[in-house]
Amino acid sequence: MSDWNATRDTIRDFLLTKLIRNPRLKLGDTDPLITGGLIDSFSLVEVQLFIEEKYGFRPADIDMTVETMDTLKQMVDYVEANRPQ
Amino acid sequence: MLKPTVPSDRLLTLETREQAATLLDRAALHYAQRPDADALIFIPFGKDEGERISYRAFFDGAGRYADALRGVGVAERDLVILVMEHSEALLYAFWGALMMGAIPSIFPFLSDKLDATLYFERVKALVTHSGAKALIVSPPFLESLSGLLKDSGVRVISEANLQPGSGKAHFQTTINGEDIAFLQHSSGTTGLQKGVALSHRAVLNQVAAYADALQMRPDDVIASWLPLYHDMGLIAGFVIPLVQGIPLVLMSPFHWVREPRVLLRALTHYRGTLCWLPNFAYNFMATRIRDNALEGVNLGTVRAFVNCSEPMRAESHRQFETRYTPYGLRSGALTTCYAMAENTFAVTQGGIAAPPTVDVISRPGLMDQHVARPAQNGEPTMEMLSCGTPIPNCRVQIVDSEKRPLNERQIGEVAVKSDSMLSSYYHRPDLTEQALFEGWYLTGDYGYLAEGELYITGRKKDIIIVGGKNIYPQDLESIADGVPGVKAGRAVAFGVMDDRLGTESVVMVVEAETQDEDERFEIARQIRMRVAKETEVSLSDVRVVDLKWLHKTSSGKIARGANRDKYLIEKAQEQQR
Numbered sequence: 320m321s322d323w324n325a326t327r328d329t330i331r332d333f334l335l336t337k338l339i340r341n342p343r344l345k346l347g348d349t350d351p352l353i354t355g356g357l358i359d360s361f362s363l364v365e366v367q368l369f370i371e372e373k374y375g376f377r378p379a380d381i382d383m384t385v386e387t388m389d390t391l392k393q394m395v396d397y398v399e400a401n402r403p404q
Numbered sequence: 405m406l407k408p409t410v411p412s413d414r415l416l417t418l419e420t421r422e423q424a425a426t427l428l429d430r431a432a433l434h435y436a437q438r439p440d441a442d443a444l445i446f447i448p449f450g451k452d453e454g455e456r457i458s459y460r461a462f463f464d465g466a467g468r469y470a471d472a473l474r475g476v477g478v479a480e481r482d483l484v485i486l487v488m489e490h491s492e493a494l495l496y497a498f499w500g501a502l503m504m505g506a507i508p509s510i511f512p513f514l515s516d517k518l519d520a521t522l523y524f525e526r527v528k529a530l531v532t533h534s535g536a537k538a539l540i541v542s543p544p545f546l547e548s549l550s551g552l553l554k555d556s557g558v559r560v561i562s563e564a565n566l567q568p569g570s571g572k573a574h575f576q577t578t579i580n581g582e583d584i585a586f587l588q589h590s591s592g593t594t595g596l597q598k599g600v601a602l603s604h605r606a607v608l609n610q611v612a613a614y615a616d617a618l619q620m621r622p623d624d625v626i627a628s629w630l631p632l633y634h635d636m637g638l639i640a641g642f643v644i645p646l647v648q649g650i651p652l653v654l655m656s657p658f659h660w661v662r663e664p665r666v667l668l669r670a671l672t673h674y675r676g677t678l679c680w681l682p683n684f685a686y687n688f689m690a691t692r693i694r695d696n697a698l699e700g701v702n703l704g705t706v707r708a709f710v711n712c713s714e715p716m717r718a719e720s721h722r723q724f725e726t727r728y729t730p731y732g733l734r735s736g737a738l739t740t741c742y743a744m745a746e747n748t749f750a751v752t753q754g755g756i757a758a759p760p761t762v763d764v765i766s767r768p769g770l771m772d773q774h775v776a777r778p779a780q781n782g783e784p785t786m787e788m789l790s791c792g793t794p795i796p797n798c799r800v801q802i803v804d805s806e807k808r809p810l811n812e813r814q815i816g817e818v819a820v821k822s823d824s825m826l827s828s829y830y831h832r833p834d835l836t837e838q839a840l841f842e843g844w845y846l847t848g849d850y851g852y853l854a855e856g857e858l859y860i861t862g863r864k865k866d867i868i869i870v871g872g873k874n875i876y877p878q879d880l881e882s883i884a885d886g887v888p889g890v891k892a893g894r895a896v897a898f899g900v901m902d903d904r905l906g907t908e909s910v911v912m913v914v915e916a917e918t919q920d921e922d923e924r925f926e927i928a929r930q931i932r933m934r935v936a937k938e939t940e941v942s943l944s945d946v947r948v949v950d951l952k953w954l955h956k957t958s959s960g961k962i963a964r965g966a967n968r969d970k971y972l973i974e975k976a977q978e979q980q981r
Contacts, residue, residue, distance in 0.1 A: 341945065345925060354517055355929070356936030356943055360661055361871075364692045371694070380663045381450065385516035 326374075327395045333369050334391065338362045348392040353385045363388055370394075374402045415620055415648055418796055421612040425581045426604040427502060430647045432575040434459040444645070444652040445674065446492045449659045452669045457492075459649075461570070462499070465492075468571030469500020473538060476559040480505030480577055482537035483587070483830075487511045487527055487549065489542050490631060490656035493563060495642070497540045498632070502585065505577035506537075509587035509599060510633040513542075519937040520548075528552050530589075530596050534830060581605035587830050588635050588745040594876035599830035600745045610639070610748035610824035611647050613797035617753040618678070618708065620648065625705075627653040627676035629660035629667050636713045636872060639749035640680040664689050665697045668731075675705040680741075682713045682872030683720050687906030690723040704732035708756060712741035713872035715860065716789045718762050720906040735759075742791035742858055746845050748824040751800060752858045754792020761790040761857055770861060774815040776852045790857040798822040800858055802851060807841055810852075815861055818851045819844040866964045868899035871907050875899075875941055877964060883934050884914050889927040891915040894954055898968040902944070909944035913971055916948050924948040947971065 327348065335342045338358045352358050363383040371377045378397065388394055414433070416424060424430050434443070439460035447454035457465075478484060484501040486508055488494040494510070501508035511530065514523045527549060531539065538559040541549050550560045585607050587599040614620075626645045630637030637657075645652035653674045655666055668689070671679060686709075711721070721738045729735075739755030754760040766779040767786045779785045794800045801809050802816040810816040821844045829835040839845060848865035851858055868875040877897035884895035894915035899908035912935070916927055928946040935941050955966040 350929075351933070353942075354933070354936060356517075356932035356934075356941070359942040360516070361688065363662065364664065364688075368692065368694065383662055 323395060323399055326398050327391060329373065330369075330394050330398070331391055333373075334358070334366075337369075338365060346391060348395075349390050351389050352391070353389050355389075360385065366394065370398055374398050376401055376403055415615055415622060415650075416608065416612045417615050417620075418612050421608065424608055426577075426579055426583075427585055427607060427643070427647055428575045428577065428579065428604075430608075430649070431463055431499065431503070431573075434646075434649045435463045435573055435575070438649065441649070442651045444495070444654060446495070447653065447655040447659070447666065447670060449656065449662075452666060453673060454653075454655075460573075462496070462646075463503070463573035464571045465496040466499035466503050466571075467573040468566045468569075469497045469540065470504040470574070471567060471571065472561055472565045473501060473504055473506060473540075475565070476538060476561055478504070478506055478538045478559070480579060481507065481583060483507045483509065483534055484538045484540060485509050485511055485527070485531060485534070485536045487513070487539055487541045487545055489513045490658065491542070493542070494632065495654075498586075498642075499646070501540070503573065503575065503577075505579040505583075507584050507586055507601075509534075509536075509589060510638065511589070512631070512633045514545075515940055517936050517940050522938055524548055524552055526596065528556075531556065531558050533597075534587075534599060579604065581608070582827075584827060584830075586638075588638060589633065590745070590874045590876075594879055595874060597829075598832065598835055601827045601830045602748050602824075603827050606748055606824045606827065607639075607643065608647070609797050609822075610750065611644055613795045613822075613824065614644070614750045614753070615648065617750065617756065617792075617795035619756055620650075621677075622650065624648075624650045624677045625653065625674055626650065626678045627667060627670045627674065628680065629655045629657050630680065630872075631657045634713070634872065635743065635745040635749050636680050636682070640710070640712075665693050665701070668693070668698065668701045668703065668728075671706055672700065672702050677705055677707050678710070679706060679708070680710045680712055682907070683711055683716050684714065684871045684905055684907035686711065686720040686724040687904070690720075690727040698731060702732040703728055703737075704734065706734065706737050708739045709737055710739050710741050710753070712743050712750075714869040714907055715901070716740050716791070717903075717906055718787045718789045719903065721789070740789060740791050742818075742860060744820075744845075744847060746826045746839065746847075747798065747820055747822055748826075750795050751798050751820050751822070752792045752794050754790050754857065756792075760792060763788040763790060763854060763857075763859060770815065776813045776815065776854065776859065776861070788859045788861070790859055791851075792858065793856050794858070797824055800853065801844070802853055803844075803846075807844075807846075813852050813854050815850055815852050817864055818847045818849045818858065818860070820847060821845070866898070868897070868908055868910055870899070870910060870941065875910065875939070879939060880910070880912060880935055880941065880943075881962075883938055884912055884931045887914075887927060887930045887934060889916050889918060889923060890931070891917065891951060894951075894962070896954055896962045896964055896967045897943075898964045898971075900944070900968070900972065910941055911945045911947070911968075911971060912943050913947045913949055913954065913967060915951050915953055917951060919950075 443462040445454045628641030742752040767784040769777045850862040851860040880897040881895045902909040
């Protein structure tokens, strides 16, 4: 499994179990999370903490916006582009 | 350190209340007597500190908006709606409208989630039904709203209409204490119908009485991130400091949500003493800030965090206390309040002289006998966090369904009487008449009194409160009703307490004919998306159920309480499987 897919599965699992709290929900890579009403903007702080804990870097506050973090794909792309090598 | 501002004999208290007839009298006093003292500090996004704005600079800045409003023909007692982001400009615009005797009302700002077209239509609807004479908008909205309102006769202005230069304050109007100072609106289709009109007299009565209850001091400093379209943000986090002449450290809610540590840093840096928060914020700050972001934080100057605007939880206080005691949080600094826009703001305040009482009562006593009594014979118990005692100008009584007063510890509806009550719902005498009974405002909350302290146990009305924000379930249900596949009139929304978040989460249950799982999934997805775009609410759960699942009342209406109970039972059963 590629890194991207592994990261996707990890973040999706986090979103479904911790934030959306419905592990059975079918969440596509490009489904809108905040504008789609699945999570609210308060949850982005939790996403930020999760990324920091799991991937060893702290996403900048300015990057935690609806424009940059509204889909699973955006989150995974962000982690893959910024995680320490 | 902030510059000392108001001498102690100049605070507006019950003793000095008669010295001011309008909010402008207080503004003029600070402008004349302490022009160089710090009125406020606005912390911009991404920063921990902001520019200090003196009373002279602040009220001169407001003067530019007053001149601009006059320039477009706005007169005293005209309504002016502010559609502006949480910014310094909004602060000036609000006081600018007040300064020329107009009536400002702050409209919630467009968020990332909301659909812009629907949002503008909602602004237009409010302007039309309220008879507003002008809008002050953030520059990016000027074109859209000017276009939408071009045939309405309503003037739309923004910063572009202001004269260059620093402006000049002027406080001469024919406004008196009985005139309306400003309106407060709840959000949503239903909330916008009810503009709470507050007179200058009512607001000053509240400021004075609440100062006594808080034992306010001249060296107090208020820090706030609360939105100004909400009563707690507007009154506690804006009007009180400006009227009292004590400094305000303000940041935007968007800033705080992304970076919650900014509030704690501001309290530390500016030696904040008072801070109002809705209950969920205690959970949020106890769990969502990393230790390394708290370096240098010292909350030792804070004499009161005031929990208000949604059901308060002793557990939320415990979490916050555990997390922040190592950062200087004083024992006894966590206080409580019961408030509502219709009373300007605070009705009760607890925890100032001594920590708020936690009343441990029998759960069956509350649920079955409607009385708050001690548990007997090993009955299950529940902790009730006291809202404190009524502030000096307020009276509270508990009444039954026939509006007869009930005894101590009997559960009934909370009724409030005070001299800081609304003048009316703006242009809605029908709603005003419904809300008041012999001068008592019937709050729609259930509660009890014990040894002079008020405890809130629940809600008569179906309103849902998320993070301190009122949400009307009927607004959400009508959105769900329009989603293809939902059986007409068969949608119900209700709130469920989420202990982890410390606030309510919103659940929607709808009936659908289809049994197909994929179609049901699509219905749920559409409901979530439309509700988010139209109301900003994220639904925590959407259940698509079979026909006849929902309970109805004898009069054929969907029974929210009964359906909520059924949902909770089913959910508990699912979790046991």
